[in-house]
Amino acid sequence: MPIAKIAPSMLSSDFASLAAEAHRMVKNGADWLHMDVMDGHFVPNITIGAPVIQSLRKHTNVFLDCHMMVSNPEKWVDDFTKAGASLYCFHIEATNEPEALIEQVKKAGMKVGVAVKPKTPIETIFPLVDKVDMCLVMTVEPGFGGQKFMVDCMPKVQALREKFPDLDIEVDGGLSPDTIDSAAQAGANVIVAGTSVFKSENPKDIISVFREKVESVQSKS
Numbered sequence: 001m002p003i004a005k006i007a008p009s010m011l012s013s014d015f016a017s018l019a020a021e022a023h024r025m026v027k028n029g030a031d032w033l034h035m036d037v038m039d040g041h042f043v044p045n046i047t048i049g050a051p052v053i054q055s056l057r058k059h060t061n062v063f064l065d066c067h068m069m070v071s072n073p074e075k076w077v078d079d080f081t082k083a084g085a086s087l088y089c090f091h092i093e094a095t096n097e098p099e100a101l102i103e104q105v106k107k108a109g110m111k112v113g114v115a116v117k118p119k120t121p122i123e124t125i126f127p128l129v130d131k132v133d134m135c136l137v138m139t140v141e142p143g144f145g146g147q148k149f150m151v152d153c154m155p156k157v158q159a160l161r162e163k164f165p166d167l168d169i170e171v172d173g174g175l176s177p178d179t180i181d182s183a184a185q186a187g188a189n190v191i192v193a194g195t196s197v198f199k200s201e202n203p204k205d206i207i208s209v210f211r212e213k214v215e216s217v218q219s220k221s
């Protein structure tokens with residue numbers, strides 16, 4: 001299993017102080033920052049777009065993991081490349097031509113990920129796995145932070161891990177010290193968390209717990 005990466009979801013940060021929040025997370029042990037891009041069409045919420053990524057990029061070199069909860073993900077590849085996104089993770093449900101999109105993202109120079117919503121069978125993305133850098137298994141319905149972790153998505157993570165031992169597998173939604181065990185045991189190694197990290201008085205401790213749980217599973221495998 002690849003190494004643990006902890007990616008606080010900036011959706012739960014104070015957007016008015018985005019650069020300071022980013023620095024605070026990195027200082028507290030974040031490996032990546034998770035940027036939730038929502039268009040009000042693929043999901044019922046609107047958040048940020050490429051201009052925000054571009055502004056943040058001027059303040060940090062950290063890996064920006066952009067979760068594209070958008071319809072027509074093909075449309076935004078150039079803008080996000082120019083803005084400085086590190087990884088462009090599109091939803092399989094949002095495109096009919098995933099292979100062409102993967103090529104487009106790679107050619108643009110970003111890492112590429114593919115995400116599945118809770119109700120999408122994991123087998124849908126099996127044919128794409130050897131072409132992408134990461135797979136994201138959503139553990140809430142995409143659209144909002146602060147929702148309850150869906151433990152019934154764990155067999156999907158497990159199936160993916162069994163078939164692809166070296167794959168970066170990300171989980172996103174409702175991750176906290178109470179739910180990390182099942183995600184880590186299923187084989188997730190990239191942990192996204194918004195509410196639990198940003199609402200904590202000690203984000204460093206929460207980030208450390210996530211890392212320890214993933215590493216403890218890894219040491220036994």
Ligand SMILES: O=C(CO)[C@H](O)[C@H](O)COP(=O)(O)O
Pocket residue numbers: 009011012034036067140141142143144145146147172173174175192193194195196
């Ligand atoms: O993709 C998302 C919502 O669609 C968020 O990244 C996710 O929900 C993280 O927030 P929290 O940890 O509060 O659940």
